[in-house]
Amino acid sequence: MEGFLASDPDSTQRRASILRRVAIGISLAVVSLYGCFPPQGQDGASGGSPFVALVPLILIFLLFYVLILRPQQKQHRERMEMLKNLKRGDTVITSGGLYGKILNISGDVVTLEIAKGVSVKVARSGIAGLANLNDQDKKGKEDKSEK
Incomplete structure (x- = not known):
């Protein structure tokens, strides 16, 4: 039964959906917690570099790319390859x-x-x-x- 689930395309889609939800949850947590706590040694006034504020956005983009875009690109390439290699009798x-x-x-x-x-x-x-x-x-x- 486990081998069947591993080859089931629906389980792959479910797994991808779960990964997307986890990525979104982590992203929201990072963004919401980042602004709640001022850096150590400061009283909340922003005296740091403005580029530090971009770090959560960069992390979100990287998570989005790794968990969503890369698998979709791979699936698209595999599908195009399969369609290209169709032959009579298949x-x-x-x-x-x-x-x-x-x-x-x-x-x-x-x-x-x-x-x-x-x-x-x-x-x-x-x-x-x-x-x-x-x-x-x-x-x-x-x-x-x-x-």
């Missing part, structure tokens, strides 16, 4: 949830066979990913055997 799933086998690729249009003798044309960007129907069939058989 089994894919569309963003609408249709499973199909690629019959033809011409530019940005992919022709899928979704049933015997039934083909549809789909935009290449409408393909969500490669589908492994063998794993789906095994999982379906396991579910039936448990009942």
